[in-house]
Amino acid sequence: MRSLLALSFLAFSASAFAQVPAIVSQPSKLDPAWQAKTRALYETAVEIPTVSGRNQMPKLAEYLAGELKAAGFAADDIKIMPYEGEAGDKTVALIARWRAEKPTAKPILLMAHMDVVEAKREDWKFDPFEFREEGGYFYGRGTYDNKAGMTGIMMSVLKLKQAGWRPKRDLILFFSGDEETKGNGASLGATEWRQLTDAEYALNSDGGGGGFLANGTSLGFALQTAEKTFQSYHFTVRNKGGHSSRPRPDNAIYELATALKKLEAHRFEPSLNETTRGYFKLRAMQEGDSALGKAMRAWLANEQDGAAADAIEASELETGFTRTRCVATELTGGHADNALPQMADATVNCRILPGVSPDAVLAELKGVVGAGVEVTKDGTYSGRATPVSPLRADVAKAYQDAVTALNGKNVPVAPYMSAGATDGSFFREAGMPVYGLDGSWVIIPEDERAHGLDERMAVRAVYDNVLFWEMMLKALAGR
Ligand SMILES: [Zn+2]
Incomplete structure (x- = not known):
């Protein structure tokens, strides 16, 4: 699952736009040689149909492991971990470590998932597992959820490695193979495989990202620090x-x-936590003197104000955040x-x-x-309570700085609580803070197609995301 900041409250013209929005057609600042490399890896990843039951996860994991080895990563530090997913599905997780010479701090875990939700040829306009570029977009199952995030992490690491950059703390890539079904990979990653994954905190490319309206108005980037159970x-x-x-x-x-x-x-009972407090402070400012803005301010002043919480819940885009x-x-x-x-x-x-x-x-x-x-x-799924990850100033600043560098000023990063759960929940439960964030973005509502038909991601968002992860890693693991 991948969540976006639900800030679609802003009035937008519902008319379908015929032209490609300017924000999509602007070129990425990623240099052309790395654009070509990024496109090649992303295309290969999208064309491997990593759906539960199709036994394709090992193929993708081996391909990614090969790319890391070719870039000079030690074979001993790259592990493909077999495990069972949904209904006995044979799947794998990829765990790869980039060692620091003299680590100055505990590692950072970099998370993505390799699996995608099923997509049927007859439902789509074209083959969902045939990668294509059209009108400023890349199309195919997984282009949005979560192969853009996975590609961003992979390419930033390969690019930094080639440039001779060295992390000052270990970076661990953790790509699971059943996030969309059972989450067994993340569950194992947080427990049985913990000696391979243990980190001060995790950055999860599957939990954040940005939204814009077609006219370029920013809806902000989500910093996911909490997940409902x-x-x-x-x-x-x-x-x-x-x-x-x-x-x-x-x-x-x-x-x-x-x-x-x-x-x-x-x-x-309504209740605020650090994440929703930060989120609603920003939202109340954006809402100004509207009835909804007043309800938000009343609730922030008194979290037991059930009437104010009811008024917020009644607003379709804020449903589920107060209780x-x-x-x-x-x-x-x-x-x-x-x-x-x-x-x-x-x-x-x-x-x-x-x-x-x-x-x-x-x-x-x-x-x-x-x-x-x-x-x-219900006996089929047992939910687990997870703590809110404390807002880290260093992570929030690195995220905001990278978002600003790529998207200009006045594009806010806001703390966010997901109404659904990602792989991150297993690590949160096991005591590791998780920050869902990513440099990719979509046009809302036109591109909100995760798990849906004709899934796509703007070409520029895919390329910018490589620069985004490069900036994040330099900021958080470069000193
Ligand atoms: Zn996902």
Whole structure:
């Protein structure tokens, strides 16, 4: 998953633009020789269909490992780690270390994922695994999520190596092979393989990035420092049933419906953390004197102000940021049109604030619906509470400086909490701070196509991202 700053609140013309926006057609400052090398690696990566179940991850990992070795990285420091992904899928992670001669600090982990979401030829305008350039864009599955980020990290490292630059602390590349499905690679990376990945903190190319409107207006770049926890629950009501010609007062479907109405009315307590406080301070400034801006200021002044939090949640683009949210998503029940239902079940999906455990939410849900309705955690996915990573001044400054160098002044970097989880959550849970950031950007809403059809990334964004990672590594590992 890849998240963007949800700042699409700014009024934009909804009319589809016919021309390529100026921001897309401007040339990148990356020199032509490195543009060609970047394009070659990106093209190769996109054309390897690294979808779960297709057994292509080893091919991509070996290709990337070969590029690193050819650039002079020690073979001993490049590891391809086999493991099982979704449904026993044989996948791999790539872990490569660039050693500092005399490290001045603990390593920095550089994260991306090699896998992509399935894409079908018949749904797309063209073959999703045939790389193409058209109208200022690169097209293909993974061009956005997350092969642009992976390419940015790879090329910056190769470019710095060739220039003779040396890191003052170890840099560790960690590219997983099942982020889009199970996250087993990140889970192993944060635990069993920790001696290979241990770092002071991680930079995750899958968690940040920027947004612009087609007219060039900046929507900012996200610095993802927190992720909500995903957990589904079941509300189940059982009944002895019977013939529908003889209805009784107790009825599984009615009782489940009553429980769901209670859930609909329930509000979890709103709560601010360092990330959302920073985010809403910026948003309140941008909103000015609008009703939404006032609600944001009221909530920042008093996080227990439920009415202000409600007003923020009601704004479509800010939904989910003020509190844990749970919503009914699936319904089953009954077995015949002429029988009283013996069972009714609803799936309730929750996105839980960082630091709150799924068990605490379970207890709260039980209290909401009362006795008579079983509330259980869905067994297929067990969410884990993750802490908010503390905002680091050095990372925030390096990010802002690189964004400014590439995109000009007045392009803000803002702390961001994702409503979904990335590989970063496993490292956060294991005690390593993670900063989701990237130098690539998209036009909103036209280019928001991660996991979707005709996925694309502006050519300039791909090339600028190499310069972006180069600046980040120099700033954070160069002294
Ligand atoms: Zn992703």
